[in-house]
Amino acid sequence: MIKRIFLLMFLMLQFSFLHAGIVVLNGLTHTYKVENGKVYKGKIGIENTGSTPQTVKLFLQDFIYKADGSINYTTIHTNNRTNGDWIRLNTNLITLKAKEKTEVFYEITVPDQPADPGSYWSVIIVEPVEDIKPSNDKIGVNITSVIRYAIQVITDYEPEKAKPDLKFESVKIEKEDGKQTAKIAIANSGNLYCKPTVTIEIYNRKTGERIGSYTSIAMGLLPQTSKSFYIDISKIPADQYKAVLIATDEEDNAFALNVELEIKND
Known part of the structure; x- marks a missing residue:
């Protein structure tokens, strides 16, 4: 039951996520009704609620999910309805001071002729970068695992000519x-x-x-x-x-x- 609740929270994409002091402020799904050849602008609000500086990296991936609860993140072009090539971030790496807020901007450039009407999508991954700390107990380093958060960017091209089934x-x-x-x-x-x-x-x-x-x-x-x-x-x-x-x-x-x-x- 607990596993299902967390899955639903992710799929609904209606909640801000918190990890290591990082919060996404303006939602985890961004939808656009787009026209061919036009450019659309968006932004991601991020806050470091922690008491120490935090570095965050951002990058694009394709993803898909199934009713069995599986969610697969893959490289761009894995999904034949990806819009990953349309999206450009203004930066891929930021460092936030304690309690600092910032915005990362992106542009969506729609091709002159998308393949066909309907929805195209990808996700912007927001991932806190953890410091690699030397181990006092053994040779080598200890690497702290981190949780990545996904912001869906959904573009509906000529939706009046498309439909769900x-x-x-x-x-x-x-x-x-x-x-x-x-x-x-x-x-x-x-x-x-x-x-x-x-x-x-x-x-x-x-x-x-x-x-x-x-x-x-x-x-x-x-x-x-x-x-x-x-x-x-x-x-x-x-x-x-x-x-x-x-x-x-x-x-x-x-x-x-x-x-x-x-x-x-x-």
């Missing part, structure tokens, strides 16, 4: 912290980023009576990726049911699936 991959009932939870894996096989919610409507298998309707939190879903949406259904007694799954994005595009659902006591 959501597919239900699997539905499982699992017990999380003592609560029965519907774990619904959804893939976006379309070419446009969206931020869907998933609703499960549960019906009595014999009478067709509607038992209840429950909804997940909204989460962003890039093309060629998948995520698991979690819905608390612990109020539903153990039994066999019919259910309708409905995934709805912010443009009210809806995707539905009828399923048989079995909720067990254990």
Whole structure:
């Protein structure tokens, strides 16, 4: 459960991150509606909340995530919908004094003719650089591990000509912290980023009576990726049911699936 919570916090990209005194101040997802041949400007606000100076490096990577919880960071051009070549940072290395704030600027130069309409993306990695300290106990050095933070830069090119295409991959009932939870894996096989919610409507298998309707939190879903949406259904007694799954994005595009659902006591 703890692992899933941290994963959701990352995928929602709605929180600032803190590590070794470094905080990203203006969000972890930056989205742009872009036109061919134009230049767009963005910035990353960073603060050192610690009491000692901190060096930070910034660089670009491609990334993709799957419903099983895996997140893969790779070199630019690994993803065929990367916009990594479009982005230029004004610096790749900064040093912040204690309590100092700064801004790193970037430009997005859209090609005259992107391959096709839809979403293109990459991530700007913000990584605190830890000092390498000599070891008093053994020959060599001790290297302190650091956590890297990723800022998504999503560019939607001609979104009116593109669309998400959501597919239900699997539905499982699992017990999380003592609560029965519907774990619904959804893939976006379309070419446009969206931020869907998933609703499960549960019906009595014999009478067709509607038992209840429950909804997940909204989460962003890039093309060629998948995520698991979690819905608390612990109020539903153990039994066999019919259910309708409905995934709805912010443009009210809806995707539905009828399923048989079995909720067990254990």
